[in-house]
Amino acid sequence: MTPVRTRYELKLGAATREAFGKALVALGETNANVVVLDADLSKSTYTAEFGKKFPDRFFQCGIAEANMVAIGAGLATAGKIPFVSSFSAFVLNKGFEQLRVTAAFPRVNLKVVGTHSGISIGEDGPSQMSIEDISLACSLAGFVVLCPADEVAMTRLVQAAAAYDGPLFIRAGRAKAPVVYSPDQEFEIGRAIQVSDGSDVTLIATGLMLAESIRAADALEAENISARVVDIHTIKPIDRDIIARAAAETGAIVVAEEHLVDCGLGVRVAQAVAETHPAPIEFVGIQNTYAESGPPDALLDKYGLRAANIVDAAKRALKRKR
């Protein structure tokens, strides 16, 4: 697979939630079975666009996520392809039991999209910030869990999600996301993308942290440290091969995610590394706390989710390398 646009200055693109909304409308044009449900956040999740275009296939559930999830499961059982959407913190936490019993366990073809993930939502603060959604979604047996890094990834992965038969979660962000990929980049569920090559250390990232990792790789290069960058856009099932190769070939790994480090991508990478080529791993993410209100950039600085933090972690990992 030929990547990608790296070692360039990354330009801000659309937020992944906005790309999701657009991709849904495009899906609606070509697939009459696609239906969309929202819980009074359609202007924020961008499902409102679908609702305007296809009012008969859009269901406004009001502020009732548990009901929304199970209605979606009923629609899927009857052959529709429902996308249920809300803030990630709400659809996963308030709809979790319904996700477990009505979607995961009977394995229905339900698509769940949680926007406003991570702390980069900013001023609304921690009750709205979803920092444990990767953990929750991955704990639903049989679920596919996607976390696109930019508008290109989101567009392609929404298409892949609709084509995939089974329960699936997509994690989306509120903030405008740097564009990492060229528009013709291909995405396959379950196959991670090596964004750039390197030999000393591998920076493994998901979502917004991919751009930070690319910046970190640039900074490390200036110090003659060769860093590989890998985008885990599919957190479950995770691409064990690309992780094992990274561990074997670079011997040191940093995982970066806008999520609690206790239960997110990092632990899944660590499991894959432990089972294949044990190597030192450092973890960049949110450390056993809830964040606070503030401008998104200031929050990412304060909670250690920046390229500089990834650079430091890479150096720690290198020191531990045998």
Added chain:
Amino acid sequence: MQKTSNPAELAAIARRMRREVIEMIAEAKSGHPGGSLSATEIVVTLFFDVLHHDPANPKWRDRDRFLLSKGHCCPILYAVMAEFEYCPKDQLHTLRKLGSIYQGHPDVRFLPALEASTGSLGEGLSLAIGMGLAARLNQSPSRTYVVLGDGEIQEGQIWEAAMFAAKYELDNVCAVLDYNGIQLDGFVKDIMDLEPIEDKWRAFGWHVIKADGHSIPSLQKAFLEAAAVKDKPSIVIAHTIKGKGVSFMENNPKFHGMAPTREEAALALQELQ
């Protein structure tokens, strides 16, 4: 098994189904006899008379759908489905055993003819609504029937779903409340009273029909009325007796979730001759 609208025939079938329920649960040595016995006429009337369904074509798109939201009462559903050869009658005695298609709560992975996996209370009405919406989008005449437990509607999700169905004027969804007045910890009125139940559903925008849940003509009349209602979902409040048909189980909270002993089962089967 042929469908019938004859109340006497349906009553005879109900009696036979009650025997199956007792035998299955006694053999399993665990399960929930009380709620299966209170829902017997409801399930029998729906499958044998009301529902448009075709056992030879269980996934027929335009079939009517039946959901047992109070999934713990699956023995009565399994017994009735086996009558229609959706699943083998000669395995009913494997209920709750390892590897059985007759799981402790309905599980589509083991029994694909089921419409949904249920068992976590409060979810079935939302599932039924999803199926009702799909039928509307498909311009299908399919109707969806969902049996709710009375304790179950203490769940908040039921009322979220109730608002939704009324908002979307889902007249192809019909809920049936098995109002037997008993839940695991005791009497519903003591645990968390539901009254005034009819007013509540009416206030939520539903067409409310009161029925005697052990009278087949009363249930038939209720389902006819529900089918004629336009632009509103309907709920049949079926007044029932927990453990109905077995004297020592009737109105006895103990038999919500306890299997009869061999001796009790023999006694029950005698009463159900």
